[in-house]
Amino acid sequence: MNFKLKDIVPQLITVLAVVLVFGFFTYNAQINMENRGIDFGYGFLSQESSFDVQFSLIEYDGSHSYFRAYLVGLLNTILVSVIGIIIATILGVIVGIARLSPNYLINKFAAFYVEFFRNIPLLLQIFFWYFAALRALPLPQDAEAMFGVFFLTIKGLYVPAFIWQNFNIFFYSIIAAIIAIIVIRAHAKKVQENQGKQIPVFLISLGLIFILPLLSFLIGGVKLSFEVPVLKQLATTSFIYEGGVSLPPELIALTLSLSLYTATFIAECVRAGIQGVGKGQKEAAASIGLTPNQVLKLVIMPQALRIIIPPTTNQYLNLTKNSSLAAAIAYPDLVLVFAGTALMQTGKAIEIVSITMFTYLTLSISISILMNWYNKKIAIQEK
Amino acid sequence: MSSINFLKPDRTNLNTFLYLGSFLFFISILDVFLNSFFRLNLTGFLPNFLSFLLPLILGFIGLYFIRIEYSGIKNLDLLNKHINTNNFNAVLSLLIIFIIIKSLPPILSWFVIDASFAGDTKDVCTGSGACWTYIKVWMRRFMYGMYPNAEQWRINLSFVALVLLGSVGYFATDKFKKYLTLYYVVIYPLIAFLFIFFFISGGPVFFDFSYGIIAAILSIIIGFFIPSKFKFYYFLIVPLALYVILKYFLFFEEYIELGKLDGLNWVETGAWGGLSLTFIISFFCLIFCFPIGMAFALGRRSEFPLIRYISVGFIEFWRGVPLITVLFMSAVMFPMFLPEDFFIDKLVRAIIAISLFEAAYVAEVIRGGLQALPRGQYEAAKSLGMGYWKMHIFVILPQALKLVIPGIANTFLALVKDTPLIFVVGLLEIVGMLNLAKTNPKWLGFAMEGYVFAAIIFWIICYAMSKYSYNLEQKYKTDR
Numbered sequence: 001m002n003f004k005l006k007d008i009v010p011q012l013i014t015v016l017a018v019v020l021v022f023g024f025f026t027y028n029a030q031i032n033m034e035n036r037g038i039d040f041g042y043g044f045l046s047q048e049s050s051f052d053v054q055f056s057l058i059e060y061d062g063s064h065s066y067f068r069a070y071l072v073g074l075l076n077t078i079l080v081s082v083i084g085i086i087i088a089t090i091l092g093v094i095v096g097i098a099r100l101s102p103n104y105l106i107n108k109f110a111a112f113y114v115e116f117f118r119n120i121p122l123l124l125q126i127f128f129w130y131f132a133a134l135r136a137l138p139l140p141q142d143a144e145a146m147f148g149v150f151f152l153t154i155k156g157l158y159v160p161a162f163i164w165q166n167f168n169i170f171f172y173s174i175i176a177a178i179i180a181i182i183v184i185r186a187h188a189k190k191v192q193e194n195q196g197k198q199i200p201v202f203l204i205s206l207g208l209i210f211i212l213p214l215l216s217f218l219i220g221g222v223k224l225s226f227e228v229p230v231l232k233q234l235a236t237t238s239f240i241y242e243g244g245v246s247l248p249p250e251l252i253a254l255t256l257s258l259s260l261y262t263a264t265f266i267a268e269c270v271r272a273g274i275q276g277v278g279k280g281q282k283e284a285a286a287s288i289g290l291t292p293n294q295v296l297k298l299v300i301m302p303q304a305l306r307i308i309i310p311p312t313t314n315q316y317l318n319l320t321k322n323s324s325l326a327a328a329i330a331y332p333d334l335v336l337v338f339a340g341t342a343l344m345q346t347g348k349a350i351e352i353v354s355i356t357m358f359t360y361l362t363l364s365i366s367i368s369i370l371m372n373w374y375n376k377k378i379a380i381q382e383k
Numbered sequence: 384m385s386s387i388n389f390l391k392p393d394r395t396n397l398n399t400f401l402y403l404g405s406f407l408f409f410i411s412i413l414d415v416f417l418n419s420f421f422r423l424n425l426t427g428f429l430p431n432f433l434s435f436l437l438p439l440i441l442g443f444i445g446l447y448f449i450r451i452e453y454s455g456i457k458n459l460d461l462l463n464k465h466i467n468t469n470n471f472n473a474v475l476s477l478l479i480i481f482i483i484i485k486s487l488p489p490i491l492s493w494f495v496i497d498a499s500f501a502g503d504t505k506d507v508c509t510g511s512g513a514c515w516t517y518i519k520v521w522m523r524r525f526m527y528g529m530y531p532n533a534e535q536w537r538i539n540l541s542f543v544a545l546v547l548l549g550s551v552g553y554f555a556t557d558k559f560k561k562y563l564t565l566y567y568v569v570i571y572p573l574i575a576f577l578f579i580f581f582f583i584s585g586g587p588v589f590f591d592f593s594y595g596i597i598a599a600i601l602s603i604i605i606g607f608f609i610p611s612k613f614k615f616y617y618f619l620i621v622p623l624a625l626y627v628i629l630k631y632f633l634f635f636e637e638y639i640e641l642g643k644l645d646g647l648n649w650v651e652t653g654a655w656g657g658l659s660l661t662f663i664i665s666f667f668c669l670i671f672c673f674p675i676g677m678a679f680a681l682g683r684r685s686e687f688p689l690i691r692y693i694s695v696g697f698i699e700f701w702r703g704v705p706l707i708t709v710l711f712m713s714a715v716m717f718p719m720f721l722p723e724d725f726f727i728d729k730l731v732r733a734i735i736a737i738s739l740f741e742a743a744y745v746a747e748v749i750r751g752g753l754q755a756l757p758r759g760q761y762e763a764a765k766s767l768g769m770g771y772w773k774m775h776i777f778v779i780l781p782q783a784l785k786l787v788i789p790g791i792a793n794t795f796l797a798l799v800k801d802t803p804l805i806f807v808v809g810l811l812e813i814v815g816m817l818n819l820a821k822t823n824p825k826w827l828g829f830a831m832e833g834y835v836f837a838a839i840i841f842w843i844i845c846y847a848m849s850k851y852s853y854n855l856e857q858k859y860k861t862d863r
Contacts, residue, residue, distance in 0.1 A: 007686075007687065010690065011687045011688075011690055014687075014689060014690050015689055015693070018693055024720075025720035028720050028721055028722050029719050029720050031722075032718075032720075102464075102465075102468055103465065103468065103472045103475060103476060104465035104466055105475070105476045105480070106472070106476070106479065115846065116842070119796075119800075119841065119845035119846050120800075120841050120842055120845070121799075121800040121801070121802075121803050121814070121841055122800065123803040123804060123814060124803060124834060124837055124838055125838075127814065127817075127818065127834055128831075128835075128838065131818075131830045131834070132830045132831040132834050133831075135830070321704070321705035321706075322705065324707045324708065325804070327707060327807075328806065335707055335708060335711070339708065339711050343715065349716045349719060350719060353711055353712050353715065354716075357704045357708050360704045360708060361700065361703040361704055364703040365699070365703055
């Protein structure tokens with residue numbers, strides 16, 4: 001072993017500096033907490049929270065614990081992120097492809113969309129939708145039904161609720177369909193590699209995913225009915241819709257602005273990815289006799305996805321983190337419920353802020369680990 | 384004369400198809416145009432949904448007729464190539480044209496025709512359009528926040544001075560530019576911070592720092608005439624010496640009294656706001672996050688494992704959390720970590736938090752540039768006997784930074800767009816001021832105007848920045 005002083009000294013100094021800074025902070029924190037009579041600990045999580053949350057996916061009221069409030073916030077954050085990611089992906093892919101269109105108008109329209117929404121701060125967009133655009137919607141009693149069942153009002157969007165009978169059978173049938181599709185795909189791949197024959201996997205899987213759930217309706221006794229929201233008068237001027245599912249305007253404003261904003265970035269990723277595949281690849285694929293569909297499916301997309309996926313994952317992460325802006329319009333997400341209300345009530349600044357940060361950290365690190373694994377899987381194996 | 388096959392336009396009957404097609408296309412556009420601008424419905428006699436779809440059908444047939452390849456007419460070929468390549472594209476083009484025509488009148492009437500510009504009170508805003516009077520009345524608040532009206536020249540002057548200070552690089556000779564790097568990374572942030580912060584807030588502290596600024600500017604000017612051999616030592620000693628001389632020997636308090644320089648009232652940071660605060664925060668975070676990010680980028684690629692782990696931890700931590708929680712931390716958690724009698728202004732806390740946050744992103748961008756350099760560059764520099772710092776300053780960083788201009792510009796754009804988040808610590812920049820003005824009982828109901836106004840301002844700033852970065856990228860592009 002050949003230890004050199006030159007190698008050790010800079011590291012020691014850095015570590016010492018970090019330790020000193022952290023030590024200084026901890027020391028001060030201890031003294032401050034002693035002076036103010038705050039004790040450090042996570043015991044408050046099991047105490048009764050005694051505050052209400054407007055919108056929650058799980059059953060919750062003031063008598064539940066702070067931990068339950070934390071879960072409510074976390075689930076709301078995840079809900080907004082998942083809806084946002086789905087819409088943003090669809091929109092982003094469409095706009096990204098539109099930007100490559102030979103049609104001048106479509107191309108410019110897509111470019112305009114991207115330049116417009118990308119250059120305005122997200123918070124401003126959220127405020128715009130929530131305070132300006134959605135406030136122009138009609139009151140519940142004046143709302144006209146869309147397709148007879150949806151009601152878009154100033155108090156939110158009311159959609160019919162699904163009422164299932166024997167839902168588990170329906171659920172199992174979908175799982176069975178998915179398993180069958182995976183098996184058939186594996187089989188088709190084997191057949192193609194061995195015999196060169198191609199099985200129409202897409203059509204078969206499409207059929208399976210429709211037929212199996214349909215069978216569950218016919219044979220399995222699954223029944224589905226809708227509960228349509230109905231206008232109900234609370235007082236002379238106060239109306240509300242009963243029944244169905246109501247989505248609060250905060251959720252609508254938030255998902256709308258998050259997905260419109262993130263879609264611009266995803267569109268750029270998609271465009272870069274498709275442009276990144278060399279022209280020669282297309283020409284080579286066409287010259288060995290592949291049909292245009294096969295060129296897209298077997299040659300272009302696999303290579304484009306390799307370029308598209310890493311930056312797109314980053315955008316998903318950004319969307320998830322940006323969903324914390326919900327606090328600005330009082331959508332009860334993790335930051336508002338936990339780092340806002342719960343912190344005000346308990347005064348446990350260090351514990352609560354650290355739990356909140358740790359949650360986001362876990363979310364983003366787990367997604368990025370997943371994506372690194374996926375990236376490695378699809379990366380070109382160079383020999 | 385052979386009969387014309389209407390299902391298959393071709394060159395032989397070019398004129399017939401051209402006239403027929405253009406006529407149909409024109410009719411469809413005219414219909415939508417009259418409908419949207421003059422509320423005339425030419426096809427009102429038809430059933431409802433047919434009258435709705437008719438322009439689309441007519442336009443589609445028209446475009447189908449004029450889709451003739453190699454017609455020999457230049458404009459027609461261009462049209463076909465750009466908006467009319469096949470049926471699907473034709474429908475999409477028509478839809479987009481219709482949407483534009485349909486949406487123009489309401490937008491125009493809201494923005495200009497029905498909008499009110501005159502007057503100073505809410506009473507003039509009776510039309511259905513926008514109320515720009517609201518913006519006019521609140522303009523000072525949107526620009527300067529709660530800053531006292533009589534003192535606002537200080538903000539203006541600081542920005543002018545800042546631009547002058549910053550533009551040193553633009554007029555400098557190539558020979559001097561090497562030293563400018565030092566100026567931009569070390570001296571300039573300090574001068575700018577001290578100048579802006581203490582000039583805008585005013586107060587007695589200002590004078591102490593004004594000596595420093597005078598010293599720095601003087602020493603830079605004299606620095607032009609110093610032979611390059613001694614320049615390093617010159618910048619090491621002279622600015623400090625000048626400062627000491629100015630403070631203790633030349634300027635006495637009486638001079639200041641004589642010059643009527645005194646009397647700058649203290650304006651606490653809580654009163655700062657509006658667009659100027661957006662600029663102040665983005666500017667400081669921009670100049671602070673760059674050196675910090677560079678340090679951590681180098682740290683992450685260091686040979687020493689401990690330094691590397693610390694850098695990785697720092698970068699991944701800040702990149703993993705949303706900015707709003709970081710600001711929460713700076714607002715409620717950070718004061719707990721400081722000694723009890725030690726107080727940091729909330730604006731400074733916010734600036735520190737945002738700078739650290741953005742520094743992590745800058746670090747990742749710069750690391751990308753460092754990794755993209757071929758190993759030969761490192762090896763060549765080492766073989767010339769350069770040490771770590773010499774190698775990085777003269778060989779690696781100049782090339783790496785050139786590569787990452789777009790990435791850094793994107794990070795800075797994100798930074799500007801993140802500034803409205805400082806509402807968390809209770810500071811109100813332009814978006815915050817809008818929310819405040821919106822709740823003023825005298826001016827209720829003008830949220831839309833305010834947000835549109837702010838959106839236009841932010842859009843112009845961000846779009847200009849992205850275009851500038853694109854130009855910069857083209858300028859520094861070197862073929863490799």
